[in-house]
Amino acid sequence: MFKSKIVKLVVNDVRFPTSLEQHGSDAMHSDPDYSVAYVVVETDADLKGYGLTFTVGRGTEIVVCAVEALSSLVIGKTLEEIVTDFSAFYRLLTSDGQMRWIGPEKGVIHLATAAILNAIWDMWARAESKPLWKLLVDMDPRKLIRCIDFRYITDALTEQEALDILEKAKAGKEEREEQMLKEGYPAYTTSCAWLGYSDEQLSQLCSAALAEGWTRFKVKVGADLQDDIRRCSLIRKMIGPENTLMIDANQRWNVGEAVSWITTLAEFRPLWIEEPTSPDDILGHAAISKALVPLGIGVATGEQCHNRVMFKQFLQASALQFVQIDSCRVGSVNENLAILLMAAKFKVPVCPHAGGVGLCELVQHLILFDYISLSASLNNRMCEYVDHLHEHFRSPTVIKNAHYMPPTDPGFSCEMLDESVQKYGFPHGDVWRSILKQKGSQDNFSE
Amino acid sequence: MFKSKIVKLVVNDVRFPTSLEQHGSDAMHSDPDYSVAYVVVETDADLKGYGLTFTVGRGTEIVVCAVEALSSLVIGKTLEEIVTDFSAFYRLLTSDGQMRWIGPEKGVIHLATAAILNAIWDMWARAESKPLWKLLVDMDPRKLIRCIDFRYITDALTEQEALDILEKAKAGKEEREEQMLKEGYPAYTTSCAWLGYSDEQLSQLCSAALAEGWTRFKVKVGADLQDDIRRCSLIRKMIGPENTLMIDANQRWNVGEAVSWITTLAEFRPLWIEEPTSPDDILGHAAISKALVPLGIGVATGEQCHNRVMFKQFLQASALQFVQIDSCRVGSVNENLAILLMAAKFKVPVCPHAGGVGLCELVQHLILFDYISLSASLNNRMCEYVDHLHEHFRSPTVIKNAHYMPPTDPGFSCEMLDESVQKYGFPHGDVWRSILKQKGSQDNFSE
Numbered sequence: 001m002f003k004s005k006i007v008k009l010v011v012n013d014v015r016f017p018t019s020l021e022q023h024g025s026d027a028m029h030s031d032p033d034y035s036v037a038y039v040v041v042e043t044d045a046d047l048k049g050y051g052l053t054f055t056v057g058r059g060t061e062i063v064v065c066a067v068e069a070l071s072s073l074v075i076g077k078t079l080e081e082i083v084t085d086f087s088a089f090y091r092l093l094t095s096d097g098q099m100r101w102i103g104p105e106k107g108v109i110h111l112a113t114a115a116i117l118n119a120i121w122d123m124w125a126r127a128e129s130k131p132l133w134k135l136l137v138d139m140d141p142r143k144l145i146r147c148i149d150f151r152y153i154t155d156a157l158t159e160q161e162a163l164d165i166l167e168k169a170k171a172g173k174e175e176r177e178e179q180m181l182k183e184g185y186p187a188y189t190t191s192c193a194w195l196g197y198s199d200e201q202l203s204q205l206c207s208a209a210l211a212e213g214w215t216r217f218k219v220k221v222g223a224d225l226q227d228d229i230r231r232c233s234l235i236r237k238m239i240g241p242e243n244t245l246m247i248d249a250n251q252r253w254n255v256g257e258a259v260s261w262i263t264t265l266a267e268f269r270p271l272w273i274e275e276p277t278s279p280d281d282i283l284g285h286a287a288i289s290k291a292l293v294p295l296g297i298g299v300a301t302g303e304q305c306h307n308r309v310m311f312k313q314f315l316q317a318s319a320l321q322f323v324q325i326d327s328c329r330v331g332s333v334n335e336n337l338a339i340l341l342m343a344a345k346f347k348v349p350v351c352p353h354a355g356g357v358g359l360c361e362l363v364q365h366l367i368l369f370d371y372i373s374l375s376a377s378l379n380n381r382m383c384e385y386v387d388h389l390h391e392h393f394r395s396p397t398v399i400k401n402a403h404y405m406p407p408t409d410p411g412f413s414c415e416m417l418d419e420s421v422q423k424y425g426f427p428h429g430d431v432w433r434s435i436l437k438q439k440g441s442q443d444n445f446s447e
Numbered sequence: 448m449f450k451s452k453i454v455k456l457v458v459n460d461v462r463f464p465t466s467l468e469q470h471g472s473d474a475m476h477s478d479p480d481y482s483v484a485y486v487v488v489e490t491d492a493d494l495k496g497y498g499l500t501f502t503v504g505r506g507t508e509i510v511v512c513a514v515e516a517l518s519s520l521v522i523g524k525t526l527e528e529i530v531t532d533f534s535a536f537y538r539l540l541t542s543d544g545q546m547r548w549i550g551p552e553k554g555v556i557h558l559a560t561a562a563i564l565n566a567i568w569d570m571w572a573r574a575e576s577k578p579l580w581k582l583l584v585d586m587d588p589r590k591l592i593r594c595i596d597f598r599y600i601t602d603a604l605t606e607q608e609a610l611d612i613l614e615k616a617k618a619g620k621e622e623r624e625e626q627m628l629k630e631g632y633p634a635y636t637t638s639c640a641w642l643g644y645s646d647e648q649l650s651q652l653c654s655a656a657l658a659e660g661w662t663r664f665k666v667k668v669g670a671d672l673q674d675d676i677r678r679c680s681l682i683r684k685m686i687g688p689e690n691t692l693m694i695d696a697n698q699r700w701n702v703g704e705a706v707s708w709i710t711t712l713a714e715f716r717p718l719w720i721e722e723p724t725s726p727d728d729i730l731g732h733a734a735i736s737k738a739l740v741p742l743g744i745g746v747a748t749g750e751q752c753h754n755r756v757m758f759k760q761f762l763q764a765s766a767l768q769f770v771q772i773d774s775c776r777v778g779s780v781n782e783n784l785a786i787l788l789m790a791a792k793f794k795v796p797v798c799p800h801a802g803g804v805g806l807c808e809l810v811q812h813l814i815l816f817d818y819i820s821l822s823a824s825l826n827n828r829m830c831e832y833v834d835h836l837h838e839h840f841r842s843p844t845v846i847k848n849a850h851y852m853p854p855t856d857p858g859f860s861c862e863m864l865d866e867s868v869q870k871y872g873f874p875h876g877d878v879w880r881s882i883l884k885q886k887g888s889q890d891n892f893s894e
Contacts, residue, residue: 030544057545058516062555065512069505097477098504104698106727106753107554108509152725155702155734251551255602278599280553280756282729283763287602306553309727316730 001127002080004043009071009116012038013060014416015426016357016389017435022196023388024056024355027222027252030196033057034357034389035426037064037112038416041074041119047127050415051119053111053328054356060426066112069099074116083124086147090117090334094149106306110331117332118362122412131407132333133368137177141166148338149308149331156312162341169344169374176372184403185367186378187385188216188246190355192235195220199234206238213401216244216382218274222252225261232268241269246300248274255284259291271380272300272322279304285319300324303353307331308338315346322380324353327362336366344374355386360397361413364404392420448574449527451490456518458562459485460507461863462873463804463836464882469643470835471503471802474669474699477643480504481804481836482873484511484559485863488521488566494574497862498566500558500775501803507873513559516546521563530571533594537564537781541596553753557778564779565809569859578854579780580812584624584819588613595785596755596778603759609788616791616821623819631850632814633825634832635663635693637802639682642667646681653685660848663691663829665721669699672708679715688716693747695721702731706738718827719747719769726751732766747771750800754778755785762793769827771800774809783813791821802833807844808860811851839867 018024019031035057041049055063073092082089093113094105103109125132136144145162192205206217219235221228228247236245247270253261258276273292277284279301289299298321305311307330314320323343325336343350352367354360360383367383375381383404390396394415398405407413423429427436465471466478482504488496502510520539529536540560541552550556572579583591592609639652653664666682668675675694683692694717700708705723720739724731726748736746745768752758754777761767770790772783790797799814801807807830814830822828830851837843841862845852854860870876874883 028542028544028547032545032548055545056548058543059513059546059549059556062509062513062516063549066506066509066555069509095475096505097475098479098502099506100475101479101503101751102506102510102555102558104726104751107556108513108549109506109554111549152701152728152731155731254599278756279551280754281599281760283760284599284602284756304548304551307727309725309731313728313730 001045001047002083003078004045004047005078006041006075007044008042009067009074010040010042011064011067011071011115012421013064013426014038014421014424015057015060015432016424017431018388019057022194025194025196026220026248026250027195028250029056035060036357037067037115038421039067039115039119041116041123043079043123047079047123049119049123049126050411051115051117051122052358052414053115053118054359055111062108063111063115066108067115070112070116079123079127082120086334087149090147090149090331091151093117094331105309105331110306111328114328114330114332117334118327118412118414121333122414126411129410131365131410132412133365133406136333136365136369137173137372144337147334149334150338152309153312153338153342156316157338157342157345161345165341165344166373169376172376173372176376180368180372180406184400184405185364185371186216186382187399187402187404188218188244188382189214189385189387189402190218190248191385191387192217193219193231195223199231202231202234203238206235210239215402216246218246218248218384220250221247221265222249222261225264228265232265236268245270246272246274249276251275251278251304253277255281255287258288262292262297263295266295266297270297272298274300274324275303279306280310282310282313282317282319285314286317289319289321298322300351302326304329308335308342311339312342315342315348321348323348323350325350325363325366326353327359327366333366340366340370340374349377349380350375351381352383354384355388357389358393358414360385360390361393361395364397364407365412367404368406392416392424448492448494449530450525451492451494452525453488453522454491455489456514456521456563457487457489458511458514459868460511460873461485461868461871462504462507462879463871464878465835466504469641472641472643473667473695473697474642475697476503482507483804484514484562485868486514486562486566488563488570490526490570494526494570496566496570496573497858498562498564498569499805499861500562500565501806502558509555510558510562513555514562517559517563526570526574529567533781534596537594537596537778538598540564541778552756552778557753558775561775561777561779564781565774565859565861568780569861572859573857576857578812578857579859580815580853583780583812583816584620591784594781596781597785599756600759600785600789603763604785604789604792608792612788612791613820616823619823620819623823627815627819627853631847631852632811632818633663633829634846634849634851635665635691635829636661636832636834636849637665637695638832638834639664640666640678642670646678649678649681650685653682657686662849663693665693665695665831667697668694668712669696669708672711675712679712683715692717693719693721696723698722698725698751700724702728702734705735709739709744710742713742713744717744719745721747721771722750726753727757729757729760729764729766732761733764736766736768745769747798749773751776755782755789758786759789762789762795768795770795770797772797772810772813773800774806774813780813787813787817787821796824796827797822798828799830801831802835804836805840805861807832807837808840808842811844811854812859814851815853839863839871
């Protein structure tokens with residue numbers, strides 16, 4: 001399997017018209033159409049790899065274009081060549097002498113890198129006949145750190161420190177793996193309180209979630225203070241004082257504004273405020289974090305934190321109290337390993353971002369690895385869950401009693417159903433042909 | 448003119464095969480083909496606007512794709528609508544509810560935004576029959592600050608502070624404008640010492656530059672320490688102790704490595720070290736800056752600093768001593784105004800990045816405005832100059848005695864010759880057809 005040579009890379013623009021029902025709406029993304037740039041890597045053997053990066057509609061075609069540009073760096077390589085010196089392959093993709101200019105390691109080109117590398121990791125796990133989390137958990141620490149590009153982070157984490165963290169956490173690994181297989185990893189839900197939902201819809205969804213055993217809930221805030229007070233009050237009443245509430249502003253505020261707005265919402269006792277301001281503003285997040293200490297509210301961010309260098313600084317500056325890794329924003333497992341190891345070193349809990357399309361499927365592997373092989377703790381830790389669009393995947397997430405149950409199928413769980421890829425293909429799939437025809441124009445859904 | 452409605456936006460992928468002669472080579476970009484995504488905005492009147500963003504070859508097609516995606520937000524608007532509330536138009540482009548996900552305000556989508564906004568500013572200056580620098584210098588401060596999106600920077604610079612800086616600098620403006628028209632703005636040259644040049648080539652170019660009156664020289668370093676010592680020694684001997692030397696590592700080092708490498712080169716008395724490490728590493732640059740204080744060497748960065756939020760933090764953290772604005776990396780004049788004003792507030796000199804294709808043509812306008820309307824100082828200030836590819840522009844830069852002479856033609860100086868756009872169009876222009884045919888493959892120049 002490892003001698004298989006990559007001979008083809010196909011990328012598809014697949015969009016789901018979620019904006020029609022306000023799913024996923026927040027203070028900065030009022031009408032998202034959850035989408036993916038979906039990558040299939042084919043070899044000269046039976047082995048394939050499936051990867052994706054998540055987007056929210058318009059602009060997906062730009063990421064598709066970037067995947068195509070990067071594909072020449074991938075085709076012709078064998079799986080063995082790639083994984084034997086995986087950090088060199090990572091560097092090849094991220095430091096191409098011409099393409100790095102339009103990043104580097106950020107935005108469109110990095111989202112494209114993530115989609116491709118996710119497919120490579122999927123392929124590797126399939127070649128080993130293991131789900132990705134198990135591939136990582138079983139991997140020799142020295143091999144594992146050879147997947148990481150340590151450039152620009154050695155002032156916070158050296159290779160030796162990374163090794164030490166992995167070696168030290170070996171104690172109790174088997175027990176934790178068994179525990180996960182039995183109980184799963186704790187999740188929280190964001191499905192109840194998107195910004196575009198009415199109070200009635202919110203109440204209904206919240207009741208249903210409580211009945212299903214959910215105990216941790218996230219509410220979108222930041223567009224209108226009075227609305228936020230009403231909605232937070234409603235949710236807090238429904239879930240009671242014992243359950244956990246988080247709030248998420250999706251980058252809506254300036255630094256000063258963030259502090260005063262959150263102070264007003266403090267009476268609802270949120271565990272964290274997520275993305276209070278620009279995802280680039282490390283010092284701003286540090287100032288907000290400091291101001292919120294007396295209120296007992298932490299700052300969470302990461303879904304738009306664009307690479308390990310940014311996460312490094314967020315940790316160095318004590319600018320976050322919850323690290324929200326994303327499986328598609330940074331350079332796939334390779335870069336997330338660096339981020340998880342830095343979070344472990346700085347003793348900050350990791351609570352992954354998920355939702356969208358495929359993000360739950362992907363990130364569950366990383367957080368399982370984090371618990372079993374790194375953090376060894378569930379204290380203040382949980383993984384986001386959103387109950388949408390899982391039906392399009394061949395191995396969808398399994399949630400039991402508000403916990404992610406470890407995937408058992410080999411791979412990274414993001415292979416989509418062929419039918420879904422066809423039907424939701426943009427703009428020529430059946431679903432989009434019909435929507436675009438009904439709308440009579442492409443105003444909101446232009447290519 | 449202001450009622451003209453934008454009816455068409457055309458974008459071209461134009462590449463110059465500079466890698467064939469190692470022009471522009473540095474420690475991270477070994478084979479750049481200087482390129483542009485070139486935008487022409489057409490109206491229903493005679494008025495047009497020309498804009499571009501700079502790239503280095505492969506990947507330009509991705510930026511072109513992004514410009515096309517953004518174009519629907521531009522077409523149908525009148526110049527008047529745009530410039531009456533320019534920050535709102537800026538926000539429209541940068542905060543589209545779907546497309547912001549693939550940035551926000553960084554990488555490909557922000558380079559595309561820059562190309563479009565550069566064209567709009569060119570159009571505005573043409574409508575006023577003024578070169579852009581003069582449009583800015585003459586603009587009422589209140590109108591000027593309405594071009595700026597202050598989101599995420601009010602903790603460093605409020606609208607009122609920006610106004611105060613502009614008002615205060617009114618004293619002596621006319622004299623400074625006259626001075627610039629007579630003497631021009633001081634420049635430095637990077638043309639002599641690209642990393643791929645031989646010592647002989649370097650000596651020849653340096654002699655010629657000295658003869659032309661150049662007194663400030665930049666050398667590329669960072670690939671090999673012994674090479675750097677030899678090259679810096681050679682240049683310092685040639686230019687003598689009085690002239691100014693700068694060194695540029697193009698992000699090659701980790702933080703610790705940067706400090707030790709620069710310490711070794713300190714004997715050649717560089718004024719600054721440029722891009723010692725990752726452009727995202729604010730805290731790393733702050734650590735390097737601090738370590739270099741005893742050596743009397745400053746840190747310069749900015750050409751890949753992706754937006755005003757990053758510049759804000761570099762300034763807040765004292766992480767740079769020279770602000771290198773770029774005319775295409777951030778959101779055009781709008782965002783550069785914010786950066787220039789923040790630099791003025793923090794009293795850090797601005798020394799723009801230029802070179803490539805069109806960067807000199809564009810950025811000269813911004814630095815003239817900075818001197819005349821903001822900084823009122825030439826102390827430790829100069830603008831980069833590279834003597835390449837100017838012949839493709841209708842109003843190329845004019846350098847006299849190592850100074851940029853203020854442009855006089857209306858607009859932003861980046862209108863290209865039709866013939867150049869055709870001939871160097873990628874991949875179908877004559878030049879590329881011939882290169883690709885000669886190479887017999889597209890290995891190094893794939894689309």
